Amino acid sequence: MTYTLERVARQASEAKELAVHTSRALRDLRRGTKSGLSGRDRFVRHAVLRALATGRPGVNVEDIWRERYRERAAAGPAMMTVPTWATELVPSDVGAFLADGAQPLALSRLAALGRTVSLDGIGSLKIPYRPPLADVGGWVGEGAPIPVDDLSFGTVTLSPRKAAAVSIFTAELNKRATPDIETLIDGALRTDIANIVDAALVDDQPGSALRPPGLRFNVAAVVSSTATDPMAAMRADLAKLAGEIVAGGGSQPVFLVNPVQAISFGFLPGSTYGVIDTPTVPAGTVIAVDGPAFISGNGAAVVDASKDATIHEETAPAPIVAGGTAASPTRSLWQTDSLACRVILEVAWGLPAGRSAWMEGVKW
Structure with a gap:
């Protein structure tokens, strides 16, 4: 018992x-x-x-x-x-944060096709790549010497650059939006970072101590097709851009386009090339990149929040007070019962010469 x-x-x-x-x-x-x-x-x-x-x-x-x-x-x-x-x-x-969600960053989608490295604790990182070479090797007879490649390599240098944004919410976010607060903050952080990172990725500006170079920097625009039939113009434009990538030593072109142009790819049956749509690419502009050659890096990230700071509410902010002159407009988070969420990321990217091409004014 x-x-x-x-x-x-x-x-x-x-x-x-x-x-x-x-x-x-x-x-x-x-x-x-x-x-x-x-x-x-x-x-x-x-x-x-x-x-x-x-x-x-x-x-x-x-x-x-x-x-x-x-x-x-x-x-x-x-x-x-x-x-x-x-x-x-x-x-x-x-990297996972930037790549997930309903609208992943163009940078993360392009990075998935190439090589990604960690920038944690890195001041400057050199990535080797194989430049286009003359034909080597060949058919040889018995006992005959085999042609030899000189094994020369180029390098792409990545240096971490800081992308940062501040989003402001009223204190009611804590009180009334608790069930949806993750969605709200996710959307705010993603939109802020996309406006910074993706815009720089696709522009034509040089790299500096503040940012990496745009994909169109120091790359002459290819002339777009003048065909009146949009589909004929599209095929000609894509073929010309792909030809530029192959001539530069690339093998797998991927196209970055505005959503206006992205719609046209749905009418191009049988296309196997990648397409990345982002509003940061100007309408009518198409950028081709050799996906496997693209190199990107992610470093440290910091997320902070404050209810006590004073913020200069400008896209190009100045010190709150400099030389006796106060910045305007400013917001006291404490006085307005607001909350500021700040995100700082370290990112970098690079591409060997000849692995990008672009055109503007396309007819499709």
């Missing part, structure tokens, strides 16, 4: 533990806190925790994490390496 009672008690205890485990698993699935969160989710969650903890004395991000994502119960210490615990407190997974 005693043995039977002990066995029943043990089975009941095991059933209770199983029920608790199942309940927690179902809750985690509903909240999206199960281990294996995407890089986008972890990065956005980090920003959410920073925002919700701002302006609450005595409350830190770990407290907000327990309050929002876990049950209020005893838990182990916050460790950055523990899944579904404090990994959300680390601003990691920058």
Whole structure:
């Protein structure tokens, strides 16, 4: 009898533990806190925790994490390496954040076709590549010498550049938008960064101490087709751009276009080349890039929030006070009961010479 009672008690205890485990698993699935969160989710969650903890004395991000994502119960210490615990407190997974979502950055989609490197702790990184060479090798007879390549290499240098943006929300975000706060902050951060990074990626400006070079920098525009039939003009334009890439030593052209031009690719049956649409490419402009030759890098990321700062609300901000002159317009976050979320990323990209081409004024 005693043995039977002990066995029943043990089975009941095991059933209770199983029920608790199942309940927690179902809750985690509903909240999206199960281990294996995407890089986008972890990065956005980090920003959410920073925002919700701002302006609450005595409350830190770990407290907000327990309050929002876990049950209020005893838990182990916050460790950055523990899944579904404090990994959300680390601003990691920058590349995944940029690549995920309904509208991934053009940079991340292009980077997926080439080579991506880490820039953490790097001041300057040289990436070797094989430049176009004359034909080497060939058919040889028995005992005859084999032609030899000199194995010369070129290099692309990547230096981290800082892209930063500040988004301002009213304090009501914390009070009334809590169920949607991740979506709101994700959209704000992604839009801000896209306006900075993708715009620089596709322009014609040189690299500097502030930014990487645009894909059109120092590349002469190819003349677009004058054919009156839009489809004929499109085929001629794409063939000409692809020819430029192949002549420069490339092999797999990918086309960056405005959404206006992207629609036309749906009427081009059988096309196997990649297309990246982004509003940062001017309408009527098409950029071709050798996808495998594109090199990009991600470095450190910082996400902060504040309710006490004073901000100069301009796209080209100045110091709040410089030489006795105050910047205008400014906003006191404390006085207007607002919240500012700041994101800073280190990014870089490069491309061997001859691996990009572009044209403007296309007829399709």
